[in-house]
Amino acid sequence: MQLEVIGVGGAGCRIADAIRAVEPADHSFLTDVFVFDTDAATLRRTVVPESHRHRYGQGTGIDADDDLERRFEMGETHAEELLEALAQGAPHEADAFLVAVGLGGATGGGTAPALVAALQQRYDAPVYVLATLPADREFDPDADAGDTGPHSRTTAATGNAEPPRPTAASNAVATMERLEGLASAVVCFDNEAWLRPGETVADARDRCNRELAGRVAAVFAGGGSDGSVAQNVIDASDVERILGNESAIVALGYGDQDVETSSSRFGLGLLSTDRDVETSEAVSAVETVVRKGTHGKLSLECDPETAARGLLVVGGPPTWLNRQAIAEGRRALQSTVSGNGVLGGDAPRPDDETVFAAVVLAGVESERLEELRAADRAV
Ligand SMILES: Nc1nc2c(ncn2[C@@H]2O[C@H](COP(=O)(O)OP(=O)(O)OP(=O)(O)O)[C@@H](O)[C@H]2O)c(=O)[nH]1
Known part of the structure; x- marks a missing residue:
């Protein structure tokens, strides 16, 4: 977008x-x-x-x-x-x-x-x-x-x-x-x-x-880059559906993990080729970043379970973006947030050496806003 x-x-x-x-x-x-x-x-x-x-x-x-x-x-x-x-x-x-x-x-x-x-x-x-x-x-x-x-x-x-x-x-x-x-x-x-x-x-x-x-x-x-096409593009209307138009409070989560994308056949890096990625390691990388993105440090501390809607974008080198693991990540986010509006997509980045998950939690309740209101009342 x-x-x-x-x-x-x-x-x-x-x-x-x-x-x-x-x-x-x-x-x-x-x-x-x-x-x-x-x-x-x-x-x-x-x-x-x-x-x-x-x-x-x-x-x-x-x-x-x-x-x-x-x-x-x-x-x-x-x-x-x-x-x-x-x-x-x-x-x-x-x-x-x-x-x-x-x-x-x-x-x-x-x-x-x-x-x-x-x-x-x-x-x-x-x-x-x-x-x-x-x-x-x-x-x-x-x-x-x-x-x-x-x-x-x-x-x-x-x-x-x-x-x-x-x-x-x-x-x-x-x-x-x-x-x-x-x-x-x-x-x-x-x-x-x-x-x-x-x-x-x-x-x-x-x-x-x-x-x-x-x-x-x-x-x-979101979406693909450098000619690589996302399986599931998150576009402007998806973002609009999740963020809404009623001044919802939104927290952003993020998790990433470095991955090796090339291997050297002679051990000296002389002949570097695209590395084959085991399904299990791709799945594990996606699971890890989705967990970090949802349960790690958010831009605004809040209980993800209070979110009315959620969005998950998983990105990185295309060979690492395991579709099933991403779908599973979306389901996990769905079972975490209170509402049932959760969308997910992928963002292939052929030149990157990082798998990442970006999580949007929309319509959250946050104690921090209450603390600021209390500080305001105390003045
Ligand atoms: N994350 C982040 N917060 C900042 C930064 N600069 C200021 N803040 C926060 O933003 C608040 C407002 O600061 P500014 O944006 O500098 O203020 P301003 O809107 O220019 O207004 P005045 O300085 O009062 O004229 C501060 O109280 C900080 O909490 C920044 O670069 N990053």
Whole structure:
């Protein structure tokens, strides 16, 4: 499918950049990647072409004000301008939009609701939101036991200082509420669960963004590449069926395993040939990655059994994609989620040396969102 990615605010721009970086050369799935921010420096740091960067809101005074309510108004004022900026690309060719944003701040969280509403109105394609949730240590001085000292925002590892964001939980909750009923679905990535003890978001963000971008690519870039055809292509309408159009909360799972795809007849790598793959090892690899994808670390911690719908994409070198094992993986996912809407597909990647499973759990219930609401109420 063809996805149009729009990053808004600091986190959104960096995540959009990271998604662009993982687009496989032999399998493009992005119509365009745009980055929007009030901050020129953030835009400059992306590798997105200048034609696809847009600075907005300067000179209004609001860009210097971090009050989220005022930023919601600013979002509404500028939504049309942002849609116009998309005309530098080919938004009409997109099967879906993905608006990436870090919840907790004012810029991205303030702009995303109006931008999502405007995109929904202008285009027929679904508009998904990819949202990071703030970590406790950003707004709660006592949260991270691994900190280097009381109320410290500097880690011993890198010294990456960050100003606290006392309103991060409240901002995240307020933006989530606004997105309800506007976004087709909200894919969440919880920074709290992905930061290591003592790390700040600034320390961890490149690693987190790579992780998230890899999951996004694995889901949205389904299908074959380099002339190899998937047995079961996951297309835009499959993704739409699973993500829905009712602002479902979505968690992404991922598991992979390196596999040997060639063998050397003389032991020195002089004559390397495609290796025969035993059925049992292919089955075992698929089983392993599906298990990791479903029960390993999710982008948002939740009980997979609360999911209303699920999607499984298994990819890798074609000889490793055992059809029966993939079908069995889909059945296993079906028996895990509570609803009965589960789809599965394969993504042959002849040049890869990794078998992977990407899992989408849609309509999940997550305690983390409840924790953020509680933190908001406690302010
Ligand atoms: N995963 C991830 N999270 C990030 C990143 N940068 C920031 N965040 C998170 O996103 C939240 C919002 O940060 P930004 O995106 O920089 O904020 P903004 O939308 O530009 O808004 P302001 O800085 O308040 O103007 C933070 O509270 C962090 O939780 C990033 O690169 N990756």
